[in-house]
Amino acid sequence: MSGTSLDGVDAALIETDGERIGARAGAVTLPYSPALRDRLRALLDKAADIDPQDGELLAVIRALTLRHAEAVAILRAKYPYIRPDLIGFHGQTLRHAPERRLTWQAGDATLLSRETGLPVVHDFRGSDVAAGGQGAPLVPFYHAALLSGRPGPVAVLNIGGVANVTLIDSRGGVHACDTGPGNALLDDWAFRHTGIACDHDGALARAGEVRLDIVEALLDDPFFGLPAPKSLDRLAFHRAMRAVADLSAQDGAATLAAFTVEAVARTALPEAPLAWYICGGGRHNPVLMQGLAARLGVPVEKVEVLGWNGDALEAECFGFLAARSVRGLPISAPGTTGVPTPMTGGRLTCTGIVPPGWLTAG
Ligand SMILES: Nc1ncnc2c1ncn2[C@@H]1O[C@H](COP(=O)(O)OP(=O)(O)OP(=O)(O)O)[C@@H](O)[C@H]1O
Ligand SMILES: CC(=O)N[C@H]1[C@@H]2OC[C@@H](O2)[C@@H](O)[C@@H]1O[C@H](C)C(=O)O
Numbered sequence: 001m002s003g004t005s006l007d008g009v010d011a012a013l014i015e016t017d018g019e020r021i022g023a024r025a026g027a028v029t030l031p032y033s034p035a036l037r038d039r040l041r042a043l044l045d046k047a048a049d050i051d052p053q054d055g056e057l058l059a060v061i062r063a064l065t066l067r068h069a070e071a072v073a074i075l076r077a078k079y080p081y082i083r084p085d086l087i088g089f090h091g092q093t094l095r096h097a098p099e100r101r102l103t104w105q106a107g108d109a110t111l112l113s114r115e116t117g118l119p120v121v122h123d124f125r126g127s128d129v130a131a132g133g134q135g136a137p138l139v140p141f142y143h144a145a146l147l148s149g150r151p152g153p154v155a156v157l158n159i160g161g162v163a164n165v166t167l168i169d170s171r172g173g174v175h176a177c178d179t180g181p182g183n184a185l186l187d188d189w190a191f192r193h194t195g196i197a198c199d200h201d202g203a204l205a206r207a208g209e210v211r212l213d214i215v216e217a218l219l220d221d222p223f224f225g226l227p228a229p230k231s232l233d234r235l236a237f238h239r240a241m242r243a244v245a246d247l248s249a250q251d252g253a254a255t256l257a258a259f260t261v262e263a264v265a266r267t268a269l270p271e272a273p274l275a276w277y278i279c280g281g282g283r284h285n286p287v288l289m290q291g292l293a294a295r296l297g298v299p300v301e302k303v304e305v306l307g308w309n310g311d312a313l314e315a316e317c318f319g320f321l322a323a324r325s326v327r328g329l330p331i332s333a334p335g336t337t338g339v340p341t342p343m344t345g346g347r348l349t350c351t352g353i354v355p356p357g358w359l360t361a362g
Contacts, residue, residue, distance in 0.1 A: 001315040002064060002092045002107075004161025004234040005183055005281060006040050007197065008032045009064075011071035012315035013082055018323035021145055026079050027312035030071045036063055037197075040092060044234065047094040047104065057106075064092055065108040069115035087112065088322030088346070089122040090314075096136065096233040103135040109349040119350040121322035126345070128332045133339030136231040137164040140176040140336040141324070142317035144168060146308065155273035156303065157292075158314070159183060159282020162232050163264060166336075169271045176336040177228035180263025181237050183282050185256045188241060193249035202287030205257040208250030214243050215258050224266060229338040254287070261291035272298075279303040279310035322346060 001010045008031035015022035032040065039060050043050065050057055068089060076084070091107030109122035125135035143156045143166040152168040163182035167175045183198060190199040199205055218240050223230065240259060244252040260282070275298055282288050283302045293300040303310040321331045325346030333342040 001090045001318050002068070003314060004093060005187060006032065006037050006044075006092075006161070007281070009068050009071045010312060010315040011068070011075050012309075012312040012319060013075055013079055013084065014316045014319040016320050016323050018320060018325075018327050018329050019145070021320065024309065024312070024316055025082055026075065027309060027315060028071055028074050028078065029311065030067060030074065032064075032067065036060070036067070040064070043106075044094055061106050061108050062111065064106070065111045066115065068107070068112055072112075072116045072118075084118060086319075086322050086326065087116060087118050087120045088124075088318035088320070088325075089120050090124060090318045091122060093234070096231065098129050098134045098136075098231060101129055101132075103129045109347075110351055113349050113351040119348060121325045121346040121348050123347045124318065124321055124325070124331065124345050126347075128337050128339050128343050128345055131339050131341075131343055133332055133337035133343065134229050134231040135332075135337060137166070137176050137178060137336065138321060138331055138345075139164065139314060139317045140166040140174050141331055141333075142313070142320045144172075144174045145320065146306075148172075153269075153271040153273050155269070155276045157264060157276055157278050158280040159260070159278060159285075159288060160280040160314070161187070161234050162236075163260060163280070163282065164231075165264070165267060165269070167269045167271065167273060173270075174333065174335050175228060175270055177230045177267065178232045179267045180224065180232070181240070181256070181260050182280065183260075183285070184234050185237060185240050186253060186260070186285075189244070189249075189252050189256055193252070198281075199253050199257070199285065199287075202253075202257065202285045204250050204253035205285075205287040206254075208248065208252070208254030210258040211244075211247065211251060211255045212258075214247075214255050215262055218243060218259050219262060219266065224263065227268065229334075229336060231337070257285070257287045257291060260288060261295055264292060265295040275299045275301065277301055277303045277306060277308075279308065279313045281311070283310055
């Protein structure tokens with residue numbers, strides 16, 4: 001998994017048939033070099049108009065795919081007694097415009113399969129978007145499987161570049177949507193002012209004053225008036241950067257952090273969660289965590305209290321979804337992406353030797 005923060009590749013080993021979850025054996029994070037991150041960022045900015053054969057695009061896709069292959073190799077070296085059967089490869093979202101039936105996760109599944117000798121499931125979002133769904137978020141089926149048997153309503157909030165929530169209601173129903181910005185705006189702001197890629201431990205935001213008038217103006221965006229399911233492109237709130245442009249580094253960070261928190265708090269959910277469990281890199285930012293706790297008024301905990309690894313969850317999820325994909329099981333539903341009926345998704349690419357048994361297992 002390479003998320004919207006563009007920070008690197010998360011890879012995880014998970015034992016699953018796409019329904020039950022067995023061992024979650026381990027995970028690694030492999031950061032992108034600052035140079036690759038800059039090149040990805042530049043592509044993101046021009047993704048709407050880029051020629052698919054553009055030389056720089058093809059070079060970056062190759063570089064990011066090889067970084068994924070490296071992550072697989074490191075995992076294998078770290079856990080030599082586990083022999084993976086299948087890779088779920090999300091790729092890097094360069095563009096997401098479901099209203100135009102368009103979503104693009106860049107990555108070369110054939111190259112990854114060749115490099116690793118393993119079958120690869122990729123393009124998880126395409127069929128959902130083609131059928132009229134949002135194509136995101138896809139993690140709710142995994143959250144639901146992990147929470148299976150626990151009484152709801154509870155919410156799982158992922159604070160990545162963009163933030164997304166899964167609500168498991170009191171009858172086990174699954175609802176989801178993106179809530180608004182996660183860390184992406186804060187990351188860009190911190191980088192601009194400090195040269196560091198994030199507001200580490202919320203140091204800037206903690207020292208600043210929130211400009212509530214700006215937060216309110218930002219929340220005036222039509223996205224916040226839409227009912228769930230709904231999803232976002234990473235660049236969706238770039239006007240927020242203009243709104244804070246004249247603030248000090250500290251006040252700007254405090255205001256952007258408050259925007260993330262307030263967007264979560266105002267997300268309309270069908271039932272009020274009794275507790276919120278937080279995953280994704282944003283849970284390491286105490287300003288976001290304290291802001292959420294103050295604003296949500298119910299327990300707000302890191303997912304580690306459930307025994308989960310909040311940094312590995314999305315990578316585990318795409319392994320889980322890959323297993324569902326080869327079995328033809330749904331990976332999205334009306335309540336999670338707005339797709340008209342539950343849909344399977346993902347495409348299988350295989351250039352290596354298929355491990356005995358698994359293709360016929362489902
Ligand atoms: N100690 C920390 N203090 C503040 N922020 C942090 C800290 N550690 C991580 N983060 C934030 O977490 C981000 C990475 O989060 P994560 O790995 O969940 O993103 P992602 O996988 O790209 O997200 P997405 O869910 O959008 O796919 C960093 O860009 C940074 O903003
Ligand atoms: C289009 C896209 O890549 N969306 C990401 C992004 O990052 C967080 C949020 O926006 C979520 O909707 C999704 O990722 C997670 C893994 C998901 O699909 O559940």
